[in-house]
Amino acid sequence: xxxxxxxxxxxxxxxxxxxxxxxxxxxxxxxxxxxxxxxxxxxxxxxxxxxxxxxxxxxxxxxxxxxxxxxxxxxxxxxxxxxxxxxxxxxxxxxxxxxxxxxxxxxxxxxxxxxxxxxxxxxxxxxxxxxxxxxxxxxxxxxxxxxxxxxxxxxxxxxxxxxxxxxxxxxxxxxxxxxxxxxxxxxxxxxxxxxxxxxxxxxxxxxxxxxxxxxxxxxxxxxxxxxxxxxxxxxxxxxxxxxxxxxxxxxxxxxxxxxxxxxxxxxxxxxxxxxxxxxxxxxxxxxxxxxxxxxxxxxxxxxxxxxxxxx
Amino acid sequence: xxxxxxxxxxxxxxxxxxxxxxxxxxxxxxxxxxxxxxxxxxxxxxxxxxxxxxxxxxxxxxxxxxxxxxxxxxxxxxxxxxxxxxxxxxxxxxxxxxxxxxxxxxxxxxxxxxxxxxxxxxxxxxxxxxxxxxxxxxxxxxxxxxxxxxxxxxxxxxxxxxxxxxxxxxxxxxxxxxxxxxxxxxxxxxxxxxxxxxxxxxxxxxxxxxxxxxxxxxxxxxxxxxxxxxxxxxxxxxxxxxxxxxxxxxxxxxxxxxxxxxxxxxxxxxxxxxxxxxxxxxxxxxxxxxxxxxxxxxxxxxx
Numbered sequence: 001x002x003x004x005x006x007x008x009x010x011x012x013x014x015x016x017x018x019x020x021x022x023x024x025x026x027x028x029x030x031x032x033x034x035x036x037x038x039x040x041x042x043x044x045x046x047x048x049x050x051x052x053x054x055x056x057x058x059x060x061x062x063x064x065x066x067x068x069x070x071x072x073x074x075x076x077x078x079x080x081x082x083x084x085x086x087x088x089x090x091x092x093x094x095x096x097x098x099x100x101x102x103x104x105x106x107x108x109x110x111x112x113x114x115x116x117x118x119x120x121x122x123x124x125x126x127x128x129x130x131x132x133x134x135x136x137x138x139x140x141x142x143x144x145x146x147x148x149x150x151x152x153x154x155x156x157x158x159x160x161x162x163x164x165x166x167x168x169x170x171x172x173x174x175x176x177x178x179x180x181x182x183x184x185x186x187x188x189x190x191x192x193x194x195x196x197x198x199x200x201x202x203x204x205x206x207x208x209x210x211x212x213x214x215x216x217x218x219x220x221x222x223x224x225x226x227x228x229x230x231x232x233x234x235x236x237x238x239x240x241x242x243x244x245x246x247x248x249x250x251x252x253x254x255x256x257x258x259x260x261x262x263x264x265x266x267x268x269x270x271x272x273x274x275x276x277x278x279x280x281x282x283x284x285x286x287x288x289x290x291x292x293x294x295x296x297x298x299x300x301x302x303x304x305x306x307x308x309x310x311x
Numbered sequence: 312x313x314x315x316x317x318x319x320x321x322x323x324x325x326x327x328x329x330x331x332x333x334x335x336x337x338x339x340x341x342x343x344x345x346x347x348x349x350x351x352x353x354x355x356x357x358x359x360x361x362x363x364x365x366x367x368x369x370x371x372x373x374x375x376x377x378x379x380x381x382x383x384x385x386x387x388x389x390x391x392x393x394x395x396x397x398x399x400x401x402x403x404x405x406x407x408x409x410x411x412x413x414x415x416x417x418x419x420x421x422x423x424x425x426x427x428x429x430x431x432x433x434x435x436x437x438x439x440x441x442x443x444x445x446x447x448x449x450x451x452x453x454x455x456x457x458x459x460x461x462x463x464x465x466x467x468x469x470x471x472x473x474x475x476x477x478x479x480x481x482x483x484x485x486x487x488x489x490x491x492x493x494x495x496x497x498x499x500x501x502x503x504x505x506x507x508x509x510x511x512x513x514x515x516x517x518x519x520x521x522x523x524x525x526x527x528x529x530x531x532x533x534x535x536x537x538x539x540x541x542x543x544x545x546x547x548x549x550x551x552x553x554x555x556x557x558x559x560x561x562x563x564x565x566x567x568x569x570x571x572x573x574x575x576x577x578x579x580x581x582x583x584x585x586x587x588x589x590x591x592x593x594x595x596x597x598x599x600x601x602x603x604x605x606x607x608x609x610x611x612x613x614x
Binding site for chain 2: 024025026028030031032035036037039040043044045046047048050051105106109110112115117119120121122123124126127128130131132133134135138140142143145147148150153182185186187190191193194214243245246249250266269270273274279283287289290293294
């Protein structure tokens with residue numbers, strides 16, 4: 001405090017010096033910003049503009065492309081496969097959102113003062129979050145295996161004949177979605193625990209004196225006071241699940257009969273852009289996905305006023 | 312605020328408050344113990360659900376194919392098959408080379424990301440220069456563009472520079488990040504100005520101030536961004552999949568997909584290979600778990 005006030009006192013003689021100082025500032029700004037900004041233009045802004053341009057073109061079979069205006073966008077509105085991919089993606093997102101309340105409950109259990117083994121629990125729960133989706137996919141594929149997977153062996157113990165989880169169109173999406181949700185729990189627990197730290201323990205003490213049980217305290221204190229964090233996790237989960245790719249690529253793959261019922265929009269984009277070399281249509285798909293992400297996020301922000309309380 | 316203070320006042324000794332609502336202290340203690348047992352039961356169940364698959368992965372990786380596919384299954388491997396790891400490393404997929412590629416690309420991406428983001432972030436947070444707000448708005452706009460939108464043109468750039476199937480292709484776009492710039496800008500903006508002004512009066516240049524004063528002060532932010540970048544780079548599948556199709560130049564996530572195509576039904580080898588791929592990061596995480604978790608919480612709070 002005292003230091004800043006002395007500098008404030010010393011400031012008056014500065015105007016004469018500030019001009020060269022400011023020019024020097026601009027020079028340093030140029031130096032400091034150069035690498036990041038070159039990278040920004042080269043790898044982000046230019047590619048984004050190029051994708052936008054390409055979405056109005058159609059690629060020829062031997063490279064090259066012709067301007068076809070809105071054709072790609074007209075095609076994607078009437079593409080039943082893309083519509084299915086969007087429906088699948090929304091299902092993944094809805095199921096992934098189940099992870100948000102689960103993370104909150106686990107975080108509350110861990111954050112209770114005096115709880116033992118918290119570090120061990122946190123490390124174990126965070127393991128999926130540091131594991132690459134490609135490896136997660138392989139491990140769960142093995143657990144879901146029809147004949148030798150632990151899940152069907154467990155089901156057989158109680159007399160249920162388990163399905164071909166990952167190749168049956170009726171179960172494949174739910175199976176992959178559960179893995180996606182599973183992978184996000186650890187991250188959610190950490191964010192939620194950080195959020196819980198900002199709730200004053202006085203609220204809980206007061207509620208306890210008034211005779212509120214743990215369930216009542218959870219819904220009357222934790223949920224409303226955590227609503228900004230819950231909102232943040234919801235937005236994050238939605239954005240990341242709408243862009244799901246890895247699990248589909250490794251758990252399902254191109255020859256799986258359940259692919260149409262499980263592939264996400266991003267996987268569909270990948271197929272068109274890199275396997276079928278249909279760059280123009282791929283670009284239009286990418287933009288339609290961007291539009292949906294923006295729309296869904298905007299709706300969430302509009303709805304937050306109804307349930308998110310900022311202190 | 313005042314409400315809670317008033318309520319808190321009469322119950323000075325913290326323990327007495329707990330007993331007030333319940334008839335006898337002994338019963339209250341029993342209730343607390345019961346609820347604690349219930350909580351631990353739930354937590355153990357959750358930990359089993361979240362970490363159990365990895366235990367099964369390790370166990371399967373040490374079984375022979377016959378043992379892994381026997382019904383009913385065995386729990387512990389009867390005769391540990393360490394050879395599965397050899398097969399995953401040398402059985403047609405150059406997993407060792409991929410491990411080297413993953414380490415190099417992760418390290419270089421992280422250094423680039425932290426350095427370039429910190430430089431830009433400091434300029435945005437502390438320097439005055441013409442066009443600052445416009446440029447920052449440009450950075451922010453990129454924050455909303457999902458990576459896949461850029462994928463095909465970024466691939467073209469690599470093709471154009473002749474970088475496909477090289478290490479630089481794995482590193483280049485990932486060295487630059489807008490999220491990191493934004494995160495660190497918030498961090499620099501929150502640091503006290505006193506030290507900086509004192510150094511300026513002593514005649515230190517802006518570059519010197521950035522390097523010797525501000526960077527050390529911003530260390531928690533740099534570590535958080537670094538760890539997030541490490542996790543992201545190590546696990547990234549889509550970009551390496553697109554640019555590097557030569558197995559010797561692949562990274563581990565792509566390598567695992569490739570391993571799966573070579574050994575589609577040999578689950579012990581697949582488990583061994585995927586364990587090799589995830590173990591380095593798990594070691595980093597367990598060794599630095601406090602830092603990692605703080606970093607995640609920090610980026611969540613700022614983001």
